[in-house]
Amino acid sequence: MAIGSFFTTFEWSAFINALILGISIASIWLIAALGLTIIYGAAGVINMAHGEFIMLGAYSSYMLQNFLGLPFVLCVPASFLIVAAVGLVLERGLIRYLYKRPLDTLLATFGVSLVLMQGVRLIFGSDPKYIAVPPIFTSNIQFGFVNISVFRLVVLLVTMAIVAALWALFYRTRFGVQVRAVMQDKEMAASFGVNSDRIYMLTFALGAGLAGLAGSLFGVLNIVLPTMGTAYVVQAFLVVVVGGGTLAGSVAAGGATGELQSIFAYFTNDTFARFVLFVLIVVFLRIRPQGLFTPAAKRR
């Protein structure tokens, strides 16, 4: 790379690595956004506390590991369950009363995010926590010039598994049919005998649980702090908005933005890549404000 030049000279091996890295970045952003997609897509709730659910997932992993000695691979699904339970309590206690008032849900979930952040800070302190992983996760795999860290591969595989599981859930199970019915029209679905309230509650818990699962992975990749969620929530919202609120949309949006970020970062630098990416997203939303794949439902 020539010093002083803004654009990196092009090298095939590094570019291919950048493409693979782009898939990894896409999977990170996608797994952060999946929970939000479900909550927003199914119930139309804009959950500002999503970043804090991610943070709770990381702290759950830390707690399970430190106080129960659970190995990391078990901490991940356990975090899913713990944060899903928190989401359930939140939905029953607060969100349920605000479905007809989207602006108030925004404010209420923002308040919840502050409470969760400060609560965690009071209980655990604001120093960063350490999550131990099996040594295999701290190495990398190399095929020729292609290089990928094992943990990034793990995150990618987990993301693919979750997307497949969600697709199966929504398109192959009775529960999925009910969710899609409620998404299209809540009152009509209720008149057909679907328990809409229960569906909303379960989807909110599912979305929260997915955020927790993402958080337990991010705690290893990044750092466990009470404020760690704020860095992921912007990306998650971007992916959901560009995707349009459906699962297919989020996958496509996550893939596109992550890959573009990596490619631009390869050619220039991270900061400029971010800037260009945001400009492109704004232009895209101007042309197609509803996002990539919108749900076939009445406009909210």
Add this chain to the structure above:
Amino acid sequence: MRADRRSFMKAATLGAAAAVAAPYGFVKSINQAWGAQSWLKKGEPIKIGLLFSLSGGLAVPEEDSTLVMQYAIDEINKAGGIAGSPIQPVIVDAKSDFNVYSEKTKELILRDRVVAIFGCYTSASRKAILPTVMAQNHLLYYPTCYEGAECTQNTICTGPLANQHSKDLIPFMVQQFGKKVFFVGSNYVWPKESNKNAKVWLQKAGGELLGEEYIPLGGSEFGPVLNKIREAQPSFIFSTVVGASDIAFHKQFKQEGFKVDSMPIASLTTGEIETRAMGNEFGAGHFLSAPYFQGLDNPTNHKFVEGFLKSKYGKNGTTHYNMEETYLSAYVFKYGLEKAIAKVGLEEVTPRAIRDNTGGVRVEDAVSPEGLIWIDDQNFNTWLKPKIGQCQADGSFKIVKASAEHVAPDPYSIYPDLGTCTADGLKAPDGKVRKSVI
């Protein structure tokens, strides 16, 4: 004049405005307008402000600064305080947000009437509050390393300048590992200035710069940068990444398969607390240049480490250079204030008077955990002994190179044509003196 409501309101407003503004015509500073007050009063505690981040990404290095200041204040108060009065800290959480730093500075000076502020870690936060500090002619103790290139009359710094840490580190690393370097830093003023300095030292040592990349402050995605580093294959990496990003950098460095023995990271900031946060296996083998390490073998340091870790403030479990420099600043304040009180009397002490009387103040071996240091009487930075340490497998640092002599602080070492910083201002080569240069 018509006797109706509109003209009455006009007259009343003008009258009230004139009444409020009248005192400003006679006095110079805003806090003197409604009755000039002295900063310190007999029998009252001495108030100081602690402006550090206790939450957010910057809490990793900064939280200990507040805790160690409280520890030092307890120590000083137990020994009788300063001139018989105890010190009372006003503790502020800056939340890693530069807007909060600026607002709280104004509050501390105008509302709490603290006589000095101890604060900031990143140069961005320091630059954010300096205009307020200079406008109020107040006093900031900046207790950490920075890039220099400033000559204000309102700051005292107890950390190393670029010519006191990177000047040693770069040639040492070139000698030990090889000529090719890659610079990685957070995207703000300190890494950019430090890299400017480092380029000068690198050229003198005969090294070659392969690349320079900056990550947004607080960012945690290092994949693209590490990809470029793998492509460039340097002998070592010089890192000026700070805060939570530094931890992500070291973790991803190992996870992407880089070997610390063949391509270590040399930094000015990754100390014991960051290593503890990231886990010893990610920190081991990397190098740090700082004047203080927890493992320094002298009786004052042993007493400091034991005393601090056993106290109620020692919850983070380690001592590191940043909080040790903060500890020193408490004693620099004590000695400077004592001199000022002796010179002008308690009631006449102003923050500027404390600063003017701090030139030449020494913190002796018996008090300073890193050994004797003293404040330069021209640019008010610190004379200290730089050291280079390598992180061991248990998280402690082994000193691999230590300077035998104290090194003078030189804030304009790579800008000789700008002049030298004197106590009254920046003196250009043609003799003109400029004040408050940031």
